[in-house]
Amino acid sequence: MKCRSFEGAIIVNGHQSMHSLAMRPTRIVKxxxxxxxxxxxxxxxxxxxxxxxxxxxxxxxxxxxxxxASEAYFARSxxxxxxxxxxxxxxxxxxxxxxxxxRDTDTPIIEIALETGWNSLGTFGRTFRDVTGESPSExxxxxxxxxxxxxxxxxxxxxxxxxxxxxxxxxxxxxxTKEGRHDGRKGxxx
Amino acid sequence: MKNGVQVAGVYVHDQDEALQFYVEKLGFRVHTxxxxxxxxxxxxxxxxxxxxxxxxxxxxxxxVDDATAQGLAEAVAKGAMPPLVLVVDDCQAAFEAMRKRGxxxxxxxxxxxxxxxxxxxxxxxxxxKLVQAR
Numbered sequence: 001m002k003c004r005s006f007e008g009a010i011i012v013n014g015h016q017s018m019h020s021l022a023m024r025p026t027r028i029v030k031x032x033x034x035x036x037x038x039x040x041x042x043x044x045x046x047x048x049x050x051x052x053x054x055x056x057x058x059x060x061x062x063x064x065x066x067x068x069a070s071e072a073y074f075a076r077s078x079x080x081x082x083x084x085x086x087x088x089x090x091x092x093x094x095x096x097x098x099x100x101x102x103r104d105t106d107t108p109i110i111e112i113a114l115e116t117g118w119n120s121l122g123t124f125g126r127t128f129r130d131v132t133g134e135s136p137s138e139x140x141x142x143x144x145x146x147x148x149x150x151x152x153x154x155x156x157x158x159x160x161x162x163x164x165x166x167x168x169x170x171x172x173x174x175x176x177t178k179e180g181r182h183d184g185r186k187g188x189x190x
Numbered sequence: 191m192k193n194g195v196q197v198a199g200v201y202v203h204d205q206d207e208a209l210q211f212y213v214e215k216l217g218f219r220v221h222t223x224x225x226x227x228x229x230x231x232x233x234x235x236x237x238x239x240x241x242x243x244x245x246x247x248x249x250x251x252x253x254v255d256d257a258t259a260q261g262l263a264e265a266v267a268k269g270a271m272p273p274l275v276l277v278v279d280d281c282q283a284a285f286e287a288m289r290k291r292g293x294x295x296x297x298x299x300x301x302x303x304x305x306x307x308x309x310x311x312x313x314x315x316x317x318x319k320l321v322q323a324r
Binding site for chain 1: 203260263264267268269294296297298311313314315
């Protein structure tokens with residue numbers, strides 16, 4: 001995989017509210033900051049749920065209820081907090097898990113597709129290639145040639161390190177590849 | 191032990207809440223709880239590790255400025271802090287006992303690579319891996 005990034009590395013983001021809050025009385029600032037922290041902690045719970053079962057369906061309504069937030073508020077807050085829309089995050093987890101299964105097992109690709117949350121081999125193969133730049137079978141061939149030296153590192157950290165770094169919507173990535181553009185313009189939110 | 195790591199700390203959102211969690215839910219005991227005005231030096235210890243203290247610190251002024259403290263607290267709440275590993279003899283048994291005490295597990299025990307591991311978080315958002323000793 002080309003881009004390697006630990007989970008923590010992409011999570012630093014600015015809360016612009018800090019500057020305006022600084023002008024208000026301390027008590028209000030503290031209460032509001034505290035509320036933000038509680039919300040972030042609850043958003044993390046939604047992320048943890050997707051991590052634990054990325055193959056399951058995670059409609060916004062389900063994620064929002066895990067976080068105790070309204071649906072409209074949830075998606076925006078999640079993106080603000082983690083720098084990636086919830087469903088794109090889910091996609092990276094699915095691709096990561098599929099890649100691990102391709103590397104570590106001999107399970108047929110169709111079974112891996114179904115196990116990691118896709119409904120068809122076609123969608124899986126296309127999305128996988130769009131995200132990682134190679135097809136499932138190409139990745140399997142390449143990864144199985146490299147001897148494993150990560151046995152001493154706890155499993156989840158290895159997976160996190162190999163998670164695809166998806167900075168734009170898959171549809172956007174697809175479109176750009178087609179047009180042969182690499183001008184670094186920001187992608188949409190879908 | 192004379193040479194080695196003695197204290198390593200995690201940032202927590204609320205020291206009372208963290209103390210209760212690490213002592214009552216994980217079975218640690220208090221090593222030092224010292225206050226100086228608004229500042230509180232709080233460390234706990236695993237009963238099997240008398241040479242090591244885990245600090246439960248609040249990011250706060252004057253150690254860091256208010257905005258930085260807020261940023262650190264947010265990073266913790268978003269689960270962005272470095273990994274922590276707790277080793278146990280029996281992961282499944284520890285998981286069941288801890289869950290009964292109300293620990294928030296993010297992954298149930300999984301058998302892999304000749305060991306068993308699970309994951310949980312403290313109330314602030316610090317993520318722990320619960321790993322069975324091989």
